[in-house]
Amino acid sequence: MTRHTDDNGEATDANGTSGGDDRAATDGGVESATGGTDAPELDPDAYDPVDVFPGGDLDLREGADSCYKCTSCDTSCPVAEVDEEFPGPKFQGPEQWRLKRKEDHDIDESITSCSNCMRCDDACPSSVPLSQMHNEARGQFVEEQMEKLSVEYVRNRILANYHTSAQLASVFPRTASFTMNFGPVRWVMEKTMGIPKERDFPEFATETFREWWKGRGGAQVENPDKRVAYFHGCYSNFNTPEVGKAMVRVYEHFGYEVMVPPQKCSGTPMFANGMLTDARRHAETNVESLVEAIGDGADVIASCTSCSLSLRQEYPELFDIHGIEDVSEHTYEALEYLRINEDLEGELAENELADEQSYAYHAPCHARNQGLSRQAVETFRDVDGVTMEDVGDSCSGISGTYGWKEEKYEKSMKIGAEMFEHMEDAEGDVGMTECPTCAMQMEHGTGYEIKHPLQLLEDAVVA
Amino acid sequence: MAIDSDVLVVGGGLAAITSAVAAAREGADVRLVSHKSSTLRQASGLVDALGYVPATEPAQPLREGPPTAGRELDRDDWPDPEGPLADPFEAIDRLPETHPYRVLGADALREGLALFDDLAGDAYRGGHTETNALLPTFGGSVKPTARYPAAAEAGIASDGRPALIVGFRSLTEYDARAFAGRLEAAGVPFDVAGAEVEFAEAFRADTKVTRLAKALDHDEEIDGVPAREALAKAVAPHLHDVVDEAGGVDRVGRVGFPAFLGDQEGDAVRAELSDRLGADVFEIPMGPPSLPGLRLEDRLYDALDAEGVRFETGFPVVGIEAETDGSIETVSVDRKGRETPYGADAFVLATGGLVGKGLDSDREGVREPAFGLHVEQPEDRYEWFVDDAFGDQPYARFGVRIGEDGRALDADGEAAYDNVFAAGGVVGGADVAREKSASGVSLATGIVAGRQAATEATQ
Numbered sequence: 001m002t003r004h005t006d007d008n009g010e011a012t013d014a015n016g017t018s019g020g021d022d023r024a025a026t027d028g029g030v031e032s033a034t035g036g037t038d039a040p041e042l043d044p045d046a047y048d049p050v051d052v053f054p055g056g057d058l059d060l061r062e063g064a065d066s067c068y069k070c071t072s073c074d075t076s077c078p079v080a081e082v083d084e085e086f087p088g089p090k091f092q093g094p095e096q097w098r099l100k101r102k103e104d105h106d107i108d109e110s111i112t113s114c115s116n117c118m119r120c121d122d123a124c125p126s127s128v129p130l131s132q133m134h135n136e137a138r139g140q141f142v143e144e145q146m147e148k149l150s151v152e153y154v155r156n157r158i159l160a161n162y163h164t165s166a167q168l169a170s171v172f173p174r175t176a177s178f179t180m181n182f183g184p185v186r187w188v189m190e191k192t193m194g195i196p197k198e199r200d201f202p203e204f205a206t207e208t209f210r211e212w213w214k215g216r217g218g219a220q221v222e223n224p225d226k227r228v229a230y231f232h233g234c235y236s237n238f239n240t241p242e243v244g245k246a247m248v249r250v251y252e253h254f255g256y257e258v259m260v261p262p263q264k265c266s267g268t269p270m271f272a273n274g275m276l277t278d279a280r281r282h283a284e285t286n287v288e289s290l291v292e293a294i295g296d297g298a299d300v301i302a303s304c305t306s307c308s309l310s311l312r313q314e315y316p317e318l319f320d321i322h323g324i325e326d327v328s329e330h331t332y333e334a335l336e337y338l339r340i341n342e343d344l345e346g347e348l349a350e351n352e353l354a355d356e357q358s359y360a361y362h363a364p365c366h367a368r369n370q371g372l373s374r375q376a377v378e379t380f381r382d383v384d385g386v387t388m389e390d391v392g393d394s395c396s397g398i399s400g401t402y403g404w405k406e407e408k409y410e411k412s413m414k415i416g417a418e419m420f421e422h423m424e425d426a427e428g429d430v431g432m433t434e435c436p437t438c439a440m441q442m443e444h445g446t447g448y449e450i451k452h453p454l455q456l457l458e459d460a461v462v463a
Numbered sequence: 464m465a466i467d468s469d470v471l472v473v474g475g476g477l478a479a480i481t482s483a484v485a486a487a488r489e490g491a492d493v494r495l496v497s498h499k500s501s502t503l504r505q506a507s508g509l510v511d512a513l514g515y516v517p518a519t520e521p522a523q524p525l526r527e528g529p530p531t532a533g534r535e536l537d538r539d540d541w542p543d544p545e546g547p548l549a550d551p552f553e554a555i556d557r558l559p560e561t562h563p564y565r566v567l568g569a570d571a572l573r574e575g576l577a578l579f580d581d582l583a584g585d586a587y588r589g590g591h592t593e594t595n596a597l598l599p600t601f602g603g604s605v606k607p608t609a610r611y612p613a614a615a616e617a618g619i620a621s622d623g624r625p626a627l628i629v630g631f632r633s634l635t636e637y638d639a640r641a642f643a644g645r646l647e648a649a650g651v652p653f654d655v656a657g658a659e660v661e662f663a664e665a666f667r668a669d670t671k672v673t674r675l676a677k678a679l680d681h682d683e684e685i686d687g688v689p690a691r692e693a694l695a696k697a698v699a700p701h702l703h704d705v706v707d708e709a710g711g712v713d714r715v716g717r718v719g720f721p722a723f724l725g726d727q728e729g730d731a732v733r734a735e736l737s738d739r740l741g742a743d744v745f746e747i748p749m750g751p752p753s754l755p756g757l758r759l760e761d762r763l764y765d766a767l768d769a770e771g772v773r774f775e776t777g778f779p780v781v782g783i784e785a786e787t788d789g790s791i792e793t794v795s796v797d798r799k800g801r802e803t804p805y806g807a808d809a810f811v812l813a814t815g816g817l818v819g820k821g822l823d824s825d826r827e828g829v830r831e832p833a834f835g836l837h838v839e840q841p842e843d844r845y846e847w848f849v850d851d852a853f854g855d856q857p858y859a860r861f862g863v864r865i866g867e868d869g870r871a872l873d874a875d876g877e878a879a880y881d882n883v884f885a886a887g888g889v890v891g892g893a894d895v896a897r898e899k900s901a902s903g904v905s906l907a908t909g910i911v912a913g914r915q916a917a918t919e920a921t922q
Binding site: 374 | 466500768801820
């Protein structure tokens with residue numbers, strides 16, 4: 001195994017000072033470790049993790065003042081659309097932020113009904129940092145108001161720390177896959193932990209992506225001019241290593257040297273559950289090893305759109321870790337990077353797929369937020385043998401761990417109903433999406449097999 | 464390596480979509496990039512062309528000295544605007560010379576509307592005539608408009624049939640009785656009454672209209688009764704609420720609702736309500752959050768897809784990256800913090816006006832932030848406005864000026880670049896709020912900019 005068993009990221013004091021280093025260490029995340037985007041030199045030893053907001057508060061005043069109450073965010077909210085008890089992003093963001101300026105004002109519990117899909121960010125014409133406000137309020141609610149011994153807290157903590165459970169499960173993957181979906185076990189889980197028995201736990205791969213990577217002897221292409229560091233995330237490692245393998249084969253086909261640095265969870269499920277301390281601990285490890293890779297000339301590539309969004313947006317918004325801005329600026333989604341840097345369409349135009357296949361494509365909310373909602377459709381629609389159909393702009397409803405909570409299950413399926421209908425109406429019976437939990441929901445609602453765009457790209461250009 | 468296309472359209476609203484489709488239909492490979500979700504979702508869904516010709520000269524010469532910024536000293540006095548206009552086209556000649564309609568000609572507006580009719584299909588009405596229709600709006604006024612959603616059709620103000628306007632206490636921004644009263648005061652040629660009913664009481668007071676629309680889309684059960692049936696039952700007792708001048712009571716021929724009658728399934732929701740009530744059902748366009756705006760946005764983005772236009776939402780264009788010989792080669796696009804060059808043979812700027820943030824301002828001046836184009840404005844800030852809020856406010860006409868081929872002009876009135884065209888709210892010269900011309904200006908400037916950009920790119 002790699003460093004992430006011995007480096008649990010907790011070695012560094014979260015409130016750490018620079019410990020004798022005479023550099024000003026207060027704004028590590030703002031000041032670039034490379035001295036700017038284009039400077040290649042980088043000293044991974046020259047930064048210290050520094051706590052962002054010593055007082056516990058981000059200054060969100062400017063964001064709150066920018067809101068002119070046009071309600072575009074509320075209109076874009078998939079939860080408010082099915083749940084009239086949810087007061088919507090405008091309340092959760094700027095209004096709640098203003099309310100809590102007053103002392104003795106608790107965070108409204110409804111913040112836990114926000115699924116962190118982050119659609120409101122994209123909808124706001126005034127660039128109010130809505131999801132940042134939601135993340136902060138949720139973190140504060142969980143930290144200060146949530147009963148730490150409650151079933152809900154414990155359940156959420158377990159769901160948020162999927163990385164940890166998946167790591168355990170992958171030691172005995174077959175046993176874990178069986179036990180986790182064994183009827184009586186699921187009944188107990190619903191009763192004691194509030195995990196809905198309707199859902200099927202994902203299968204654990206018998207060989208993780210990292211095991212496969214080690215087994216093949218690491219990178220097969222060396223190229224100091226074209227390097228990428230692959231952030232596979234938990235799901236591609238433990239559950240769908242075929243996505244990770246596709247990434248490696250496609251990138252090597254285009255002449256890239258792929259690096260697979262040590263890494264932990266991107267933090268997405270932790271943000272959504274208000275577990276900011278856990279997320280920060282993982283972020284420290286990730287930033288350290290990714291900064292090192294960037295120093296070696298690599299850009300960071302993620303195949304999960306929530307991982308890439310987290311590294312790009314939530315990291316610099318929520319944490320002040322030296323080098324975190326560099327990680328943000330160097331991170332791309334896998335297909336996005338190839339579309340920018342390679343003549344992907346030219347390459348695809350020369351290929352055709354042996355078997356004709358139609359796909360019902362769903363754009364994950366977190367892809368939407370990176371401007372990527374159309375990339376799969378536009379990349380593949382002219383490829384011979386492929387039919388791509390966009391199933392519309394609705395949310396799948398699962399939002400990571402959200403749909404894994406008994407009390408949210410029904411809501412999650414109600415949000416997803418529109419996507420299921422459009423998938424059924426679509427010509428193809430294979431689904432496609434970049435997000436592993438959207439894929440879970442798509443499969444759960446329709447029974448379709450779900451593929452990642454990288455797998456189709458692998459079929460088209462590598463095979 | 465730049466992301467290349469023949470034509471790059473910057474913006475995501477009506478003008479941007481119009482120019483993208485127009486360029487694609489000329490055979491160009493088109494990409495559209497917009498900073499945020501389309502502002503169409505804030506639009507009423509009514510598509511106006513020209514409703515009024517407002518006065519550009521005050522009733523008496525303006526007082527000497529700078530305006531007094533609302534301090535009520537010698538308020539200047541402005542004549543009422545001419546209108547509502549029956550025919551938007553014949554009035555174009557009475558607009559200022561620098562108005563986009565005057566610069567581009569009436570046919571640009573005709574062709575823009577024709578393209579809209581084609582894209583909107585059976586979801587819109589009004590394309591059968593060049594005459595304006597009068598539609599009741601959320602504020603209780605009647606608006607002259609060129610095209611309107613099919614969902615609003617039965618509400619047309621020139622229809623003499625008595626109308627019932629339905630409201631809900633829990634929809635706090637909408638008061639049906641006040642609305643009906645204002646319509647009467649506006650002199651509509653039909654009898655009207657407002658009634659508040661109980662349907663939405665099943666939802667809490669600040670329920671989003673998207674929630675109500677979804678409940679009707681899926682015909683969810685409300686206290687055991689399917690939503691559409693529950694709504695019809697709540698309204699039925701009021702069908703005789705309208706009292707005519709003679710004191711007689713007629714059963715109403717049509718019932719108006721705030722615009723939340725379904726999102727995806729709007730036609731089916733209206734049809735079922737109409738069937739159950741035995742009266743035509745119409746929606747009254749509201750301010751944001753606006754379902755008619757959302758539906759129009761969905762329809763137009765589907766059209767972009769069908770025309771083969773590539774589009775990306777979430778990225779602002781932050782500046783020009785490279786130019787040669789008077790042409791822009793690449794612009795810089797901020798992709799989540801990473802500036803990426805986008806290249807094109809021609810560019811259409813359709814980023815919106817002051818509200819859409821296509822224009823930026825502070826005390827020093829008004830600027831066009833994406834391409835840094837010239838924005839005509841008086842140097843002295845006190846000449847940006849006049850005292851009367853409803854007067855001819857100079858700032859309302861600020862924007863990028865265009866030539867008759869849609870090219871953006873510089874301070875000398877020459878093409879700023881060989882390959883940059885402008886459309887929609889960023890274009891100056893019109894006072895769209897007073898004229899009721901915002902959509903028409905977007906359509907007219909959009910079709911010209913799109914076609915000319917395609918010509919420039921493919922020649």
